[in-house]
Amino acid sequence: MTYDFDLFVIGGGSGGVRAARISAGHGARVGVAEERFWGGTCVNVGCVPKKLMVNAAEYGQWAEDAAGFGWNIENHGHDWKKLATARDAEVARLSGIYDRLLKGAGVTTFDARATFLDAHTLQVGDQKITAERIVIATGGRATRPDIPGAELGMISDGLFTLAELPKQIAVIGSGYIALEFACLLRGLGAEVEVFFRAEQPLRGFDGDIRLAVSEAMTAQGIVMNSGCAPTRITEVEGRLMLTLTNNYTREVDAVFFCTGREAYTQGLGLDKAGVTVKPGGAIPVDEHHATNQPHIFALGDVIDRVNLTPMATAVGHALADTLFGKNPRQVSYENVPTAIFTSPPIGTVGLSEEEAASRGPVDVYVSRFTPMRHTITKREGRKTLMKLVVDQKTQKVLGAHMLGEDAAEIMQGIGIAMVMGATKQDFDRTIGIHPTAAEEFVTLRTRTRVSGMPAVESEKTAAE
Known part of the structure; x- marks a missing residue:
């Protein structure tokens, strides 16, 4: 059978665009459909605009800190x-670049929704299109909790359409989006409270990091409310009344729901293509990112594996090389560095102490200190925490975690070492750059504790 395209990609986000562009570069006939905006969530209502707003919030803090260094800056x-x-304007510029990159590579673009009619046929706008291979890269969408009045609150996308900054804001959730929003909104001048079910925020992250970020947020005036969840929102004279499980009520100007995201597969017609979908909507794939239909692939947030833009981009590139570049390869989901742009930010790669200890004994090295800048500014809560988790038997570094200024920039380099399988001794013989916070990662000499040992062995080690 002759198809209209060798490859058709549903979704013009980072992963889909990379798969399409590289495939076209290998000589494939490629089409891409995007129903909302080119660049996907990251460029338009995610990483990029959020980071710009984080930058804006940081300038306010720097202006306050300047007095400690002799600068007289008035904050108006x-x-x-x-x-x-x-x-x-920056988001529009970047979104346009994605469209131009595709067209420059010879990809046919469609500003339309694409849905399956059968395993090789798509309805793209008002056209029927066939493709030999299809990639589903539709990403995810933020969700609201199922409570009365949920429609009165905003999902994360709403931050980027606000005409003005609300004075009092409730953030629901404790994942990285919730904490980032809370910090940047506080930094721009709002009064912020965070409400979440767990004892500490950032479920799944390293325990020391979870505690440290909670303390840092509290120090900057963000009220952290643990052990509670919203049950109702009502409107009262133009403001919102938030009711929670502990019978606590809070009147605010805005509520942000940062309570999770789900794979955007609704209405794609996957049943018509015979593609299996998990109960939550995510698409299961094999090690080659193929669905149960071997010619249909899925990548990015729609598979709900590691929901990070660079991960989707890397997988898209590898898939294109595999299908059309005569270079079959896969991307590892292990040791993926990531950052949380709280205030101060978090950088992490590898296993948490809790994850590593569940696999066997680990040596844990922790350092917490006031960075040089804040020994002058005396700003409360600006402690830096740095941590290494080391396999006791092999001395391989299993996890590296940091809360502190420049954490994201520092962790990128640490990520390279982790991927290469660096040991604690490799870190030890690396010369530090002085004076920096980063040098602490290569000068952690004293073991803080041992985790993951059987009780008898732990008692013996403590006695020794």
């Missing part, structure tokens, strides 16, 4: 509209 308040205009 933040101009929300000016920031929004600059942010939106």
